[in-house]
Amino acid sequence: MATTLALLRASHFAPTVAVTAVVVVLTVIARLEPGTAAVLACAVLAGQLSIGWSNDLLDADRDARVGRRDKPIAAGQLPRALVRRALVVVVAACTVASLAVGVLSGLVHLLLGVGSGWAYNLGVKRTVWSWLPYAVAFGSLPVLVWLADDRLPPGWIVAAGSLLGLGAHLLNALPDLADDAATGVRGLPHRIGARASVLLALSCLTAASAVTVLGPAGAAPGWAWGVLGAVVALAVAAARAGGRAPFRAAMVIALVDVVMLAARGL
Known part of the structure; x- marks a missing residue:
């Protein structure tokens, strides 16, 4: 066990x-x-x-x-x-x-x-x-x-996936920035710093939300616009608050993006 x-x-x-x-x-x-x-x-x-x-x-x-x-x-x-x-x-x-x-x-x-x-594990990181x-x-x-x-x-699903991936990378690297730097690992998050990484993650995940709302054919339903508005408001509020708020907001937006992807794709 x-x-x-x-x-x-x-x-x-x-x-x-x-x-x-x-x-x-x-x-x-x-x-x-x-x-x-x-x-x-x-x-x-x-x-x-x-x-x-x-x-x-x-x-x-x-x-x-x-x-x-x-x-x-x-x-x-x-x-x-x-x-x-x-x-x-x-x-x-x-x-x-x-x-x-x-x-x-x-x-x-x-x-x-x-x-x-x-490839990431072998050195790209x-x-x-x-x-x-x-x-x-x-x-x-x-x-x-x-x-x-x-x-x-559909192309919009691929685009949303790539944006989610970029956001995931930035968020995943944050807890290990100090340990990574001590052993010579200097990926994108290490080069731009924790604050910029979180803000970039928020931007990517919010963009994924926008792609999920605007990408599918036809007019987006009202609830989708409402969710997108809430995501943008959360991202802006978290960025202004600073501290741990942007990180927590990014995690919430990532979850919302996956749910939105399912709802808009079906």
Whole structure:
């Protein structure tokens, strides 16, 4: 049980579940067959597990130097050999499941989705281009879902996904800015600072809300305009308040964006 819990913690469990849940929502919007949707969700889950485990495995020495007790591998609670074996299993499962739903969909997932995550872990996160893997990976999610049914997604869903990805990157980096800087990691959030990162995240997530309202064909319903107005008001109020308010507001807006995506896509 202790080993299982350590593996879950090392997988970046919350983001892994969140991304998989977003894909499940997208399969509903795309009206995929339940069997195809289930296989696709398993493929994405396995891919996200591989990204999380590879991240902590590659960063284990760096995390140990800064005393990260919340990282099971760096803290010596999880053997590296076990994580490597787990990686082999989930990468194999991800490859088989991805290609099982279709060659094109599978290649998009493996190359753009999982590939972007691994590229980030392998070094892109130390550059000014640290945001790009997130934008590409999140933007590719609707593409791989729609291609599973031999269709292309609406462009507005891809744009909203990429904006959500950029916002997610900025928010995800914030708690580790000091530890990252101490070990030579200088991605975009480190270069522009915490305050600018939060404000940029708010802007990206608010833009995703606007795309979700304006993107679909036809006139947007009144409730969608109301939600967009509330999102803009929240973002402006949080930016003026400062402190932790912008971060909390960004998390709320990210959740609203996913709900809006589902509501407008159906």
